Amino acid sequence: MSIYPCDADGSGCGEGSDDSEGREGRESSEGIKGDEGGEGSEGSEGSEGSEGPCTDCEIPEKPCVDLSIQKRHEGAFVAGGMGVFEIGVSNNSSATAYGVTVTDVLDPMFTFVSASPSPPWSCAAVGQTVTCTLAGTLPPFTSLAPIQLQVQVNDRPATPKVENCASVRSKGDDVSPKDNTSCDVVEIDLCPPIEVDLSTGVDTASGVPGSVGDQDDSWTIVAAPDSGLIGSSTILSPHPNWSPALPGSQWVGPADGATDGDGIAGFYTYESCFNLAQGFTAPTLDLSVRGDNRITAITLNGCALPVPSGGEYDSVTPIQVQENSPSCFQPGTNCVDITVWNDEGPTSLNVAGSVTAEDGQCCR
Numbered sequence: 089m090s091i092y093p094c095d096a097d098g099s100g101c102g103e104g105s106d107d108s109e110g111r112e113g114r115e116s117s118e119g120i121k122g123d124e125g126g127e128g129s130e131g132s133e134g135s136e137g138s139e140g141p142c143t144d145c146e147i148p149e150k151p152c153v154d155l156s157i158q159k160r161h162e163g164a165f166v167a168g169g170m171g172v173f174e175i176g177v178s179n180n181s182s183a184t185a186y187g188v189t190v191t192d193v194l195d196p197m198f199t200f201v202s203a204s205p206s207p208p209w210s211c212a213a214v215g216q217t218v219t220c221t222l223a224g225t226l227p228p229f230t231s232l233a234p235i236q237l238q239v240q241v242n243d244r245p246a247t248p249k250v251e252n253c254a255s256v257r258s259k260g261d262d263v264s265p266k267d268n269t270s271c272d273v274v275e276i277d278l279c280p281p282i283e284v285d286l287s288t289g290v291d292t293a294s295g296v297p298g299s300v301g302d303q304d305d306s307w308t309i310v311a312a313p314d315s316g317l318i319g320s321s322t323i324l325s326p327h328p329n330w331s332p333a334l335p336g337s338q339w340v341g342p343a344d345g346a347t348d349g350d351g352i353a354g355f356y357t358y359e360s361c362f363n364l365a366q367g368f369t370a371p372t373l374d375l376s377v378r379g380d381n382r383i384t385a386i387t388l389n390g391c392a393l394p395v396p397s398g399g400e401y402d403s404v405t406p407i408q409v410q411e412n413s414p415s416c417f418q419p420g421t422n423c424v425d426i427t428v429w430n431d432e433g434p435t436s437l438n439v440a441g442s443v444t445a446e447d448g449q450c451c452r
């Protein structure tokens with residue numbers, strides 16, 4: 089097999105170094121064009137690829153390289169977040185590929201951020217067009233590690249499915265151009281809302297109930313008539329006088345609150361804190377609350393929330409607290425404080441509910 093040049097009228101072959109061979113190459117390639125339907129625009133197409141060397145130019149079965157490309161994506165694409173496309177390139181032929189270039193015209197929903205590995209790829213974007221050139225050559229029957237193309241997801245279109253295509257080419261024609269373009273359809277998701285379960289007696293992150301005697305993972309006692317009671321609240325075995333715990337919650341209180349409860353009269357303040365991302369919107373605190381003996385105050389970051397009468401330990405209906413005034417919420421740490429008055433004997437708190445918000449950082 090000889091490597092030898094064709095002239096500009098050939099189909100994708102290299103710089104001439106020998107006139108006579110070049111002429112032979114031209115003759116053979118002209119013959120091919122005749123077979124394919126004559127001269128014309130095909131001739132100019134052929135001259136575009138006339139820079140790289142090519143093997144077996146005298147053999148009619150030209151061109152000789154067969155590249156293919158595979159585009160897919162990894163992970164979720166979320167409006168306002170980042171997404172990663174993977175673009176694989178293979179040489180399926182026995183010929184070495186020269187000047188391998190990948191082009192990806194990004195949908196307006198995406199903005200180019202980066203592409204790797206570099207080397208061997210060198211990628212840059214001009215407007216929405218990302219062009220990656222391969223350093224060196226792509227040997228026969230070789231597949232490259234996929235290009236990792238990272239993009240910013242700008243928005244979520246009304247029709248959330250976006251198709252994006254990438255194509256590969258090299259110097260010279262491709263024996264099978266069909267597989268030189270690969271398209272991937274991405275569905276752009278809305279970012280998930282923030283939701284923090286503030287129910288007493290369950291794990292904040294998982295919602296799984298704890299066991300009696302466990303410390304509650306979020307509610308702490310921050311004020312009590314005896315400073316020795318300040319600290320984590322404990323999941324209590326319900327006192328017979330208490331109404332059953334609200335669905336998805338358990339009674340909590342000082343460690344032995346359900347039995348003798350230390351029997352200390354006074355105000356017990358419980359606190360639970362949660363985080364809101366920068367740029368959050370539409371915050372809502374929605375709680376059902378009861379206490380032994382009764383609820384006297386609820387604050388959110390110092391905002392005093394209305395406390396209706398009721399909320400006693402044996403109330404069938406708890407008091408309902410709903411707050412959605414944005415001025416009562418803040419980025420970063422937020423804390424809810426609930427104060428319980430204890431007349432005597434056992435004391436406890438039972439909360440069911442959550443705080444929700446749209447994650448503004450994620451969604452622009």
Ligand SMILES: [Ca+2]
Pocket residue numbers: 154155156262263264265266267268
């Ligand atoms: Ca191909």
Ligand SMILES: [Ca+2]
Pocket residue numbers: 380381430431432433434435
């Ligand atoms: Ca009591």
